[in-house]
Amino acid sequence: MLKSIHHAAIICSDYEKSKHFYTAILGLEVIAENYREPRDSYKLDLKLPNGGQIELFSFPNPPARPSFPEALGLRHLAFCVDSVESMSDYLVSKDVKVEPIRIDEYTQKKFTFFNDPDGLPLELYEQKSTL
Template sequence: MFMLKAVHHIAVIVSDYGRSKDFYTRVLGLEVLQEVYRAERGSWKLDLALNGQYVIELFSFPDPPARVSRPEASGLRHLAFAVGNLDACVKALEEKGVICEPVRTDEYTGKRFTFFEDPDKLPLELYEL
């Protein structure tokens, strides 16, 4: 029997590497751990950390198909980030030009949350702890 210990990382394929690198690093504040160009694939791979912990890989590939977000399709629905002050985070994102949905309250936990999108329209969530 095997035992899962943690989520190691989440991989995201992006359509415009430079735009997405800027969004995840400058807008969201993730730290670059490693950036590699894989010439044989025509692909960039960017390893990103949050608070020093490796969490996201960004990949670029030539001409990836668009992600189906609406209507929602099978597969990964969204990425959620825990935050301490939702209102401050929403304000900071909006100051950088990111549009957030209206803040809602989770009917089961009583916690507040909102959604916004990355440059490829991948839904991202802020969930207040």
């Protein structure tokens, strides 16, 4: 039986730029960082607050992939936040372009989209903590 998502894997074009984005801007904690010499590749394991992970990979000359929200495949990666407005304001202060905040027509929850350094669509979805 499936219990949860363990991790999402992301291949980036500029490892240092993406590492900075996910750690310094989004605030994810580094679990492990490994250089895999035979592949000329880095693998960075990042901890999400709920225990899930993001694996950030670098490979020499990865092929381009459409990254538009309506392209075939994974549509986007969404992060739960207590306040879409405050996280959106924070990202804008870090020179990250954020779309206008919208309301989900079915749940009435606030959400918005932004992109990582490679244009991967990321979403902020408001889900206030119940603690």
